[in-house]
Amino acid sequence: MKKSLLTLTTVLCMAAHLVAQVEPTAGTWKTWFIPSGKAYRLPQPASYKQEVAQVLAAQQNLDAAARQQIQFWNAGAPVYRWNDMIGKLWMTDTSTNGVLSNMLLNVATYDATIAAWDTKYAYNRPRPYVADSRIKVLGPKPDSPSYPCEVSVAAGVASTIIAHFYPHLADSVNRMAQRAMASRVAAGMAFPSDTLAGFELGRRIAEAELAHTSNYVYKKPWDGKRPAGPGIWTGKKPMFPTGGQNKTVVLTSASQFRPGPPPDFAKDMADLKAFKQTFRSKANAFYYASQFSSDDLLHKKLFEQNLHLNAPRAARIYAAVAVAYYDTFVACWDAKYAYWGIRPDQYDPTYQPLVPTPPFPGYPSGHAALSGMVGELFSYFFPADRAQFQKIARDGAESRFQAGIHFRTDNEVGLDLGRKVAGAVIQRLMADGTGEDLTIARRK
Template identity: 40%
Template sequence: MIRLTRARRAAGATLLIGAVLVLVGAADALSSTLAERVEPGAGAWRTWVLSSGSQFRLPPPPDAGATRTEVERLREMATVRDAETLDRIGWWDAAAPSYRWNQIAVDESLKAGLNANVASRRLALLHTALADAMIAAWDSKYAHNRPRPAGADPTLQTAIATPPSPSYPDEHAVAGAVAAAVLGEVFPQRAAEFARLAEEAGRTRLLAGVAFPSDVAAGAELGRQVAAAALERGRRDRSDQPWTGGVPTGPGLWTGTPIVPQAATWTPWLLASPAEFRPPPPSAHDSPERAAEMAELRAFQRTPRTNADALFWEAAVGGRRNFEYWNGHLGRLLLEHGQAANAPRVARAYALLNAAFYDAGVACWDAKYTYWSIRPSQLDPEFRTVFPTISHPSFPSAHACYSTASATVLGHLFPRDAAALAALSREAGESRIWAGIHYRSDVTGGQQLAERVAGRAIERARADGAERAAP
């Protein structure tokens, strides 16, 4: 009896130890799952237009019975996955929604031949709306914590990996509704195509088996609410106001047909006003300082290499492509740093970059059309430039403004790459001297102005709640 009791005790101890190990393993698995959740605190990040991430918090998702019905619908949809469907699923799932919608918006801007002022205004409007949309989506996701379809029914076969975030609402549907509304307003002739793409983005999540139909429907409704708030702000930014001024005349003043002079009055995202960081006036046209700068331009020894580099920064990534260039760097960096699938963080990065880019342009145009500084080839008609001078005043350099603001913000978001990005922005500024279309003070003035604009974006980034949980 004693031996039997001891045997039972030994067996019981073995079972107890085994149970403890199982529980420990389960706890480890749970801890791992919790650690892998995507940005559970993102719903509390600072918003751009909304009062908070909870402003449009969704009601609870459908109950267990309705969820089972939805699982069966997803199972039926999975039977029609063909090669083309899988290709579209993969295209939308390659990165977070803001990445793909940035590509779509940039392509539309290039096709329309938009200059940096107009394109950046549209991109900033889109990406601040998408950032708010992801914050709002994450607020509802973690308020309700609805499991993904494969979590509700592990036998469901998905076409892609199940995202490590709650299912409701679907972030691609949220982003699609925002992008379709914003892009449809600024490119009205393409509104139907944007609506088609938004619908496709949501439908691919159903076909992939990673979202419920009610997730997509709720996401689209949330996206429409965010878009309405964003568009209301956009309609008040003065971008629809015509320019009513005139080109001043007098010694040392720029002359010509100004490019988008009204951009100097548009409402910034980060600055209190276009003039908040207005630099002091440049040197007078007949001053010793200006004579020395003109002498520097005349003395510069142009080579095929410097001419090619100047043309690269003008034609390949210049005023009608610079927004593509710096957004392209952001997309690359998100992929290289393993952040491309993190929807709230990707949306935040695009919003910070494009808001700073746009504000740098507004501040730059404010200074240009305050001082009307004469261009080198106007001050000395005998001086030859590498290519024709752009039709707006000389001070400050727009290339220096846009490139420095972009590189500085990206350098903050990706410190490992900050030095390389800063070198690119410096080359962009120097290229204007190599081309002979700017004075040295135009470039340094633009860089200093842009650093202050970028500094405002970085201040916001440090205080928006995201850097407390940075990956």
């Protein structure tokens, strides 16, 4: 009888543990730039018993700085800190490599996370705090196997990608990665061999994806040619004139959703000159002129839904948004330099915009295109907040009219373009084997 009860208790405990597991099938999800997660499965790890003493020693020697590092890396999904870092870099990058670096960091992290999950559930290595009761867990308990460490996977990807695109930061990001790895050991969440294996897996996949996308950015210099005639933007130093010739990820080509040519802007100009500014309209114009990135909003929504605790789901969302940013940029710049649409202050030299006019054609609006993409894609992931995202899309687009640097036609066309790109990304997501539609339905 006692033996039967013991067996039943063991089965129930195992069942409860399986229910708590974080995405045990994520290793089969469709990847972006590698063949599959299984293609990068790591070899079976050696026994962890010799490493228990190392984890205990790390915990016994904790000082204030080490505790601060544990707290720092406990926050958010594994890519959270790195996404924040690349966001500050690419948004101020004056080359088209910037948007590619952001896309690659997030996509490679997702692909490497899927590969990590394939390995995790192939071997089911216990976490240190599970393997030995003397080990404390200093933070939220990750309900997934220990090998390889997912935070170290993200560190391997990020340090490789950032060092590639911003070599002056190579030493800094490598030290940052080492601190991330050490923090997981000290937190009782990973054995040293888990962190080393994770870092190496992330590095290998990042290097493979850098090679895969080596021809994505159009490398030939601009030939200096531009159309002539009325309605043509005539700025002296056009920014990103070949950006629309970059290779896309989800779109079949940069011109897949290219809008028709712009109209004569006489009516748009009259609307703009008749517009009466208010405190609110100026505030909206300055707000979106000074910052556009929706990264903070995305982080917030992931925290609100506790998706930061689900590494594969979080990585998937970050990757999809980064791909959409990239393809929207390329599609928008394709249209800009297909038509060289004039800006308001060139159409009517007597008109004074509220903010400086950007150094590239106006049609369609880049802010509006990215706003339309955010409104549509974020609504897919977080449908209960659709009204909020749609308002953000409208406000972001309208801000450019309020700033006096875009016609309303620029914005309307840009919004439509961004929504179409988001739609293409969503179609790709719906076929990636994650069961996301069911997950989203539960969050409504």
